[in-house]
Amino acid sequence: MPLKKDPNGGGTNADGSTSAKYCSMCYQNGTFTQPDMTVTEMQVLVTNQMAKMGFPKFLARFFTKGIPKLERWKS
Structure with a gap:
């Protein structure tokens, strides 16, 4: 968010x-x-939350493409 x-x-x-x-x-x-949430699980969660907010699913999935680059999952 x-x-x-x-x-x-x-x-x-x-x-x-x-x-x-x-x-x-x-x-x-x-x-x-x-703490045990994976990148993929976060992407699904965010996609579903955005869909509930009225975003088309394809657009919601597009917006989650950058999640793996966030500091939380850098290693």
Whole structure:
């Protein structure tokens, strides 16, 4: 989720500050809310959420192509 669309302005770091990297749905208290989630699972989740918001599925899938490049999955 783009941080500017996050109703909380981002997730929270371990010290309680707002994360500048991760949204509040994914990151709370300095840890990921679903630490074992794979890139593919995240892409499916995001695609389905965007479809619920009215985006066509093909467009929602297109928007998830960049997820593997996010810092969370860099290794």
